[in-house]
Amino acid sequence: MHMKCLESIPLTHPLRDVRVLAHSASPDWNEHLRGREQAAYERGRREGEDSLREELIRQRNEIGGQLKDVIESLHRAVPGLIADTESALIQLALESAQKMIAGLPINAKLIDAVVREALQQVEDTAGVTVQLHAEDLAVLQKHKSAILKDAPASSPVQFTASAEVTRGGCLVQTRFGVIDARRETKLDQLRQAVAP
Numbered sequence: 001m002h003m004k005c006l007e008s009i010p011l012t013h014p015l016r017d018v019r020v021l022a023h024s025a026s027p028d029w030n031e032h033l034r035g036r037e038q039a040a041y042e043r044g045r046r047e048g049e050d051s052l053r054e055e056l057i058r059q060r061n062e063i064g065g066q067l068k069d070v071i072e073s074l075h076r077a078v079p080g081l082i083a084d085t086e087s088a089l090i091q092l093a094l095e096s097a098q099k100m101i102a103g104l105p106i107n108a109k110l111i112d113a114v115v116r117e118a119l120q121q122v123e124d125t126a127g128v129t130v131q132l133h134a135e136d137l138a139v140l141q142k143h144k145s146a147i148l149k150d151a152p153a154s155s156p157v158q159f160t161a162s163a164e165v166t167r168g169g170c171l172v173q174t175r176f177g178v179i180d181a182r183r184e185t186k187l188d189q190l191r192q193a194v195a196p
Helices: 027-103 108-119 134-142 183-194
Strands: 128-132 157-161 170-174 177-180
Touching: 027 183, 108 128, 108 134, 108 170, 128 134, 134 157
Parallel strands: 128 157
Antiparallel strands: 128 170, 170 177
16 A cells, blocks of 8 residues: 555654655765665674674684694593504514524524523533533534533533423523523513513
8 A cells, every 4th residue: 555645644642853855865865875875884794704703713712722632632642652552562573583583493503502692691610501402402412513512521511401491492500590591581581671
């Protein structure tokens, strides 16, 4: 329903500060409207920028907090990871050493070296008995090892076969105690030396 300009409208209260406009908008009025539109646009743009800035600051703070949590978590996890890796590497090295030693061929040269190394720890050779695996003793005898020649029957160093000794090792019995140069003992000593 369209109202005519001259139609009367009943009001319940008197109007205040009312001015009659001319039939067509004046150039000042159009300028005024454009100014208001521009001001509203600028205000909306500023409010949008402020809102966006606040949201970016909030997100930056949130991401900063998450990043801080991640860094703290890594700081807590890294020592454990290093310890686990170190332990795994030690275990791998020990297993590799064990396999490598187990794969070494047992010959007169190896047995001779093991016995000489063990005898170097003996300070007094009086009453020394070197116990070898029976097959290792036979290998030394077969190859006429110099270590056996250096220990004639009258020598204070005696060589005997023993079921306690595995291939490639020896036990040296002295009046002060036993020097255990068996392979498995050396591996256990190595394991204890590198254990964390």
